[in-house]
Amino acid sequence: MTEAAPDSGPDPRLAAARQRLWDRLEALGIATRTVDHPPVFTVAESQAMRGSLPGGHCKSLFLRDKKGRQFLVVALEDRPVDLKALRGALGAGNLSFASAERLMATLGVAPGSVTPFGLINADPHSGLVVALDRGMLDHDPLNYHPLSNDATTAIAPGDLVRFVRACGFEPLAVDLAADPPRPVPLPAPD
Numbered sequence: 023m024t025e026a027a028p029d030s031g032p033d034p035r036l037a038a039a040r041q042r043l044w045d046r047l048e049a050l051g052i053a054t055r056t057v058d059h060p061p062v063f064t065v066a067e068s069q070a071m072r073g074s075l076p077g078g079h080c081k082s083l084f085l086r087d088k089k090g091r092q093f094l095v096v097a098l099e100d101r102p103v104d105l106k107a108l109r110g111a112l113g114a115g116n117l118s119f120a121s122a123e124r125l126m127a128t129l130g131v132a133p134g135s136v137t138p139f140g141l142i143n144a145d146p147h148s149g150l151v152v153a154l155d156r157g158m159l160d161h162d163p164l165n166y167h168p169l170s171n172d173a174t175t176a177i178a179p180g181d182l183v184r185f186v187r188a189c190g191f192e193p194l195a196v197d198l199a200a201d202p203p204r205p206v207p208l209p210a211p212d
Contacts, residue, residue: 039130040169043142050188052181055163061134061172068099068174077176078161082136084125087115092128092148096138096166097155101198111196111203112153130169137167138186139175146190154183156195156206183208 047054057075062068068079078098085093085105093112097103105117122133128150129140144150158164163176177185186193195208 036170039143043139043168046142046188047185050181050184052177052185054175054177054181056168056173056175058173061170075165075174075176077163077165078158079165080155080158082138082166084120084129084136085114085117086120086124087117089115091115091151092120092124093117093151093153094129094136094138094141095153095155095196096158097198098158098161101155101157103198104203107202108196108198111205112151112194114151131167132170135167135169135171137169138182139166139168141186141189141191144189144191150191152186152191152193153196154186154193154208155198156208157197157199159183159195159209180209 081097081099083095083097083103085095087093087109091114093114095103095108109115109117120128125131125133125136128144128148129136130143131137131140138152141152159179159182162178164179164182165174165176167173168175183193193208195206196203197206
């Protein structure tokens with residue numbers, strides 16, 4: 023995949039992918055609110071830029087284990103995520119961050135833009151495991167990048183779970199605050 027030159031304007035592929043996301047959310051009756059901003063690449067940059075944007079601010083980690091299984095872990099931005107301790111809750115082997123190529127092939131996003139909204143591009147039969155920080159789901163709204171790191175989209179936690187399921191994935195809720203992290207039931211649907 024070739025990157026657009028920085029001064030050539032918006033990438034038409036990203037614009038088309040984002041439109042598909044908006045159309046899917048609308049078809050599901052999911053309301054969101056999006057704020058455009060300069061690109062951010064780290065949690066610290068996001069914190070400095072966002073001002074008073076309400077809700078839970080989140081990070082998404084795209085991981086793989088030694089057997090090649092893939093995991094999307096979505097958590098509150100300030101939640102420590104110990105990959106070694108997380109293995110048991112996910113039933114995974116040794117976890118590491120997946121390559122940029124694997125990320126693009128699976129979720130259709132670049133590093134710095136990992137988001138649960140990328141599930142719109144994912145094959146639901148791929149074996150990808152989606153793990154949601156249980157404590158994150160207590161915040162309303164939740165904030166994620168809409169396929170690129172130059173915007174933030176707010177969504178209700180129940181709508182996030184509904185979106186994940188509509189993409190063909192059954193999310194696993196994980197208590198990342200527990201030592202060690204452990205799977206827990208998802209809250210009942212709204």
